[in-house]
Amino acid sequence: MALSTIKTASIANDAITADKIINDGNLGVRNLIINGALTVWQRSTSSTSTGWGYYTADRWNTNLRDGAGTMSQYDMGSELQPFIYAFKTAMTSAATTSPVVQQKIEDSRRFKNQTVTFSFYAKASKAITVDTQFDLLWANSSNATTAQSNSITTSWQRFTYTVTLPNPSGSYNATYDHLYCKFILPISDTYDFYITGVQLELGSTATPFEHRSYGDELRRCQRYYYRIASDQYAYFATGRVINTSDPLCAITFPTAMRLTPSVTSSNTATWYNNAGSIIGVVNPAVHYSSGESNINTIDVKFQASGTLSSNNSPMMYAFNPAGYIDFDSEL
Amino acid sequence: MNITSAQYRAKFVPADAPTPSEPNCAIMAVIDGVTVGVPLQAGNRHYAEIMRQVDAGTLTIQEAD
Numbered sequence: 001m002a003l004s005t006i007k008t009a010s011i012a013n014d015a016i017t018a019d020k021i022i023n024d025g026n027l028g029v030r031n032l033i034i035n036g037a038l039t040v041w042q043r044s045t046s047s048t049s050t051g052w053g054y055y056t057a058d059r060w061n062t063n064l065r066d067g068a069g070t071m072s073q074y075d076m077g078s079e080l081q082p083f084i085y086a087f088k089t090a091m092t093s094a095a096t097t098s099p100v101v102q103q104k105i106e107d108s109r110r111f112k113n114q115t116v117t118f119s120f121y122a123k124a125s126k127a128i129t130v131d132t133q134f135d136l137l138w139a140n141s142s143n144a145t146t147a148q149s150n151s152i153t154t155s156w157q158r159f160t161y162t163v164t165l166p167n168p169s170g171s172y173n174a175t176y177d178h179l180y181c182k183f184i185l186p187i188s189d190t191y192d193f194y195i196t197g198v199q200l201e202l203g204s205t206a207t208p209f210e211h212r213s214y215g216d217e218l219r220r221c222q223r224y225y226y227r228i229a230s231d232q233y234a235y236f237a238t239g240r241v242i243n244t245s246d247p248l249c250a251i252t253f254p255t256a257m258r259l260t261p262s263v264t265s266s267n268t269a270t271w272y273n274n275a276g277s278i279i280g281v282v283n284p285a286v287h288y289s290s291g292e293s294n295i296n297t298i299d300v301k302f303q304a305s306g307t308l309s310s311n312n313s314p315m316m317y318a319f320n321p322a323g324y325i326d327f328d329s330e331l
Numbered sequence: 332m333n334i335t336s337a338q339y340r341a342k343f344v345p346a347d348a349p350t351p352s353e354p355n356c357a358i359m360a361v362i363d364g365v366t367v368g369v370p371l372q373a374g375n376r377h378y379a380e381i382m383r384q385v386d387a388g389t390l391t392i393q394e395a396d
Binding site: 051053174175176242248258259260261262263264301328329330331 | 332333343363365366367368369370372373374375376377378379
């Protein structure tokens with residue numbers, strides 16, 4: 001029978017099993033990596049920062065160690081379509097300790113003693129070896145898998161491997177126990193290293209990369225980090241003057257955050273009330289106010305540089321287009 | 332994280348509200364040169380690092396103004 005003549009009625013009820021569907025990779029929401037296609041960059045698209053931190057692409061945590069270089073957004077152009085961006089690590093000064101690009105995945109209970117399959121696309125400016133490794137924190141202790149060596153070339157390749165994660169004893173510690181998924185970069189060398197299409201899935205089969213919409217991926221990222229970037233003159237919060245100087249504003253997050261977040265703001269942001277009066281430079285005045293902040297909303301108290309009328313309700317906006325407020329509950 | 336200062340921030344308590352059992356709501360810390368409002372919450376990575384440095388004796392949190 002020609003394939004084109006096969007109708008739904010031609011297929012026996014038990015002919016297509018759940019296993020076949022899974023093995024064919026037709027199920028959604030498989031990828032446990034967030035921002036695996038490097039589409040979301042709320043903080044910045046380029047950074048030279050060293051030391052552990054979240055500097056550029058959402059959810060990706062890095063450390064260039066004692067080397068120097070730039071982490072940046074790489075525009076894929078016509079390469080490896082339909083991927084749009086990759087994460088580029090350009091090591092311009094060699095490190096003596098391995099630089100790391102990693103993602104911390106929340107809640108080790110999902111991964112303990114589980115077989116997982118890791119896949120990613122990578123290339124480099126020259127042939128290098130990059131190790132990949134998992135570290136399952138349990139009872140606040142490290143449980144690393146054997147590192148997997150990957151021979152990266154100047155052409156895009158997809159790498160896949162399956163591993164059973166550790167099964168340590170002890171009790172789960174919700175504060176610290178997460179899964180670390182690491183790219184361990186070479187030492188004593190300079191190079192450019194690119195990754196995209198990073199996927200981690202339960203089971204022993206590497207299915208095609210799960211492409212998610214930008215909006216979907218952004219919401220996932222905002223569980224861990226949310227930036228209100230300045231849209232000059234756009235109101236972002238309404239508050240109440242709790243004395244004669246300090247407007248208190250409640251800001252609601254677009255999605256529930258992992259925990260009550262830390263708050264920072266740009267030094268360059270100056271915030272005004274709706275009467276056009278300067279409220280003050282936020283940094284370092286932004287802070288929690290009443291202890292009512294939680295994963296859904298936060299009270300932020302600004303500090304006015306002048307006198308305000310008590311119980312007035314200022315509407316806040318940023319005058320400086322470079323201003324921002326960050327909310328961070330990263331792992 | 333390079334933490335160069337830390338100070339508790341007192342809660343704002345409305346006049347008609349009961350006195351809270353915890354008088355502070357956050358720690359204002361300068362971390363890697365940036366002022367960060369840090370909630371008093373286990374699992375927050377900034378709070379965890381502040382308390383680690385306090386336990387190690389390398390950081391002292393100043394009382395709230």
